[in-house]
Every structure is written in structure tokens, then in C-alpha cells.
Amino acid sequence: xESVGLHLPTLSVQEGDNSIIxxxxxxxxxxxxxxxKQESGKGPQFIIDIRSNMDKRQGQRVTVLxxxxxxxxxxxxxxxxxxxxxxxxxxxxxxxxxxxxxxxxEGTQLTVNP
Amino acid sequence: DGGITQSPKYLFRKEGQNVTLSCEQxxxxxxxxxxxxxxxxxLRLIYYSQIVNDFQKxxxxxxYSVSREKKESFPLTVTSAQKxxxxxxxxASSPGWAWxxxxxxxxxxxLLVL
Numbered sequence: 001x002e003s004v005g006l007h008l009p010t011l012s013v014q015e016g017d018n019s020i021i022x023x024x025x026x027x028x029x030x031x032x033x034x035x036x037k038q039e040s041g042k043g044p045q046f047i048i049d050i051r052s053n054m055d056k057r058q059g060q061r062v063t064v065l066x067x068x069x070x071x072x073x074x075x076x077x078x079x080x081x082x083x084x085x086x087x088x089x090x091x092x093x094x095x096x097x098x099x100x101x102x103x104x105x106e107g108t109q110l111t112v113n114p
Numbered sequence: 115d116g117g118i119t120q121s122p123k124y125l126f127r128k129e130g131q132n133v134t135l136s137c138e139q140x141x142x143x144x145x146x147x148x149x150x151x152x153x154x155x156x157l158r159l160i161y162y163s164q165i166v167n168d169f170q171k172x173x174x175x176x177x178y179s180v181s182r183e184k185k186e187s188f189p190l191t192v193t194s195a196q197k198x199x200x201x202x203x204x205x206a207s208s209p210g211w212a213w214x215x216x217x218x219x220x221x222x223x224x225l226l227v228l
Contacts, residue, residue: 008154032214043118043204043219044157051214089156093214099164100145100208100215104156 008087010109019077021108023090026071032093034102035064035075039086047075047088077110085112117141118220120205125225127192127199135190135223137205143218145211146188150174151202151222160203163188164211192225200227 013019025033031052036044050057050064050073057064063076073090087109091102118139127133137146144165149157159172163182177196182188188207192199204222208215 034216036219041222043120043206043221046216046218049216091217095213099211099213100217101159101162102217104149104158106154106156 008107008109010111012111012113013080015080015082015112015114017080019080019084019110019112021075021077021088021110023073023075023105023108024071025073025090025092025105027092027094027103028068028071029095030071030092030103031095033064033066033073034091034093035062035073036089036091037084037086038089038107044089080110080112082112082114085110118205118207118218120203120220120223122223123221125223127225127227129227130194132191132193133225135192135203135205135225137188137190137220139186139188139205139207139220141207141209141218142185143207143209144185145208145215146182147206147208147217148172148178148180148188148190149204149206151204157204160190199225201225 034049035047038044048059048064061078065074087107089107090105121136147162148160158174161180163169166185169182179191202224205220206217208217
């Protein structure tokens with residue numbers, strides 16, 4: 001039989017290290033991107049967003065980088081803490097005709113080891 | 115407190131039974147959304163509503179129905195036609211249906227079939 005999406009990409013880091021979570025998108029028309037954090041048993045929580053006219057945006061301990069040439073998005077978390085352990089999703093908005101509709105990636109499980 | 119509430123947290127459905135999941139927001143948002151999340155996968159859009167008294171099918175609407183009679187409420191009914199209803203259901207809202215609007219999520223309802 002076929003198993004679909006049962007295993008999330010995972011990233012394991014030591015407390016205090018920097019984390020980099022990557023996301024590839026396929027639609028060159030995508031022009032707005034959001035990173036969400038989802039803790040176990042909770043709904044996704046907004047972390048940071050970036051528009052396609054920017055390459056980089058910084059928040060508190062987080063930085064999002066956008067490379068439109070290779071359609072790649074990354075989330076950098078500085079000085080990772082145990083409370084950062086969660087699944088991280090990227091989401092994209094595919095142009096003005098889509099309104100506020102978002103398409104989500106499969107997510108990355110971040111585990112922070114004390 | 116402003117936010118999105120979903121109830122119940124856990125819901126059990128018997129074979130052939132319809133069940134309704136509640137979603138309420140007090141953010142004065144125009145747009146609301148329902149997503150389904152399966153283990154190890156990203157979020158898939160079931161239905162969305164751009165404004166009160168209006169709604170459209172998302173990517174996986176079969177076996178589901180919604181209503182939007184009030185701005186603050188967007189209930190989802192999982193009908194007996196949905197053959198694989200076990201999943202985590204997430205409701206979200208955004209200020210409007212404008213391009214590049216951020217969506218905010220509720221805590222989710224986990225539906226299990228007995």
C-alpha cells in the first residue's frame with residue numbers, strides 16, 4: 001500500500017543553536033508568504049510574513065529570507081529554546097486573483113534538545 | 115479576550131451520523147476558513163467565506179457543508195457522505211478577502227469516528 005505524508009521532515013538542534021527551516025514553493029506567481037508555528041494539540045500561530053518585494057524581514061529572534069530566483073523561503077530562529085519545539089509551516093498567497101487564499105507546505109518538525 | 119474559539123475540542127462521530135463543528139470569532143473579521151489537517155500533512159482548505167451570507171468550496175469540499183448567517187460564526191457540518199472524517203479541523207479568519215491578508219487560527223477540533 002501507499003503511505004502518504006506520514007513522516008514530516010525533521011530538524012533536531014541543541015538549545016542555544018540557531019535553526020534554519022527551509023521551504024520550497026513552486027508557483028512563481030506567489031507574492032506573499034507566511035510562517036506559522038504549530039505546537040502539539042494547538043492551532044497554527046502566526047510568526048512572521050514577507051512580501052515578494054522584499055528579500056529579508058526580521059522579527060524577534062526570527063528572520064525570514066526569500067529567494068525568488070530559486071523559489072525558496074527560509075525561517076531562521078536565533079538562540080533556539082525548548083519552547084520553539086513545534087511544527088513549522090510555510091504558506092503562500094498566489095497572487096491578487098486568489099484573494100487571501102493560502103496554500104500550505106507539509107511542515108517541518110523542530111525538536112530542541114536541552 | 116479577542117480571538118477565535120472552536121468547540122468542542124474532541125468530537126466523536128458514529129457511522130452515518132452528521133456532526134457540526136463550531137467556530138466563533140470576535141475579531142470583526144470578514145473572511146473565515148475551514149481546513150482539514152491529517153497526521154504529518156499540511157492544511158487543506160475545505161470551505162471559505164469572504165463575507166457574511168457567502169461561501170465557496172475549497173479543495174476538498176466533498177462530504178462537508180457550511181453556513182455563514184452571522185459575521186462571527188462559520189459552522190462546519192461533516193456529513194455521512196464524508197467517508198474518512200477522522201482528522202484535525204482548524205478554523206481561521208482574516209480581516210478581509212484582500213490580497214496578502216494574514217489568516218489567524220483557532221485551537222482546532224479533533225474528530226474521531228467510532
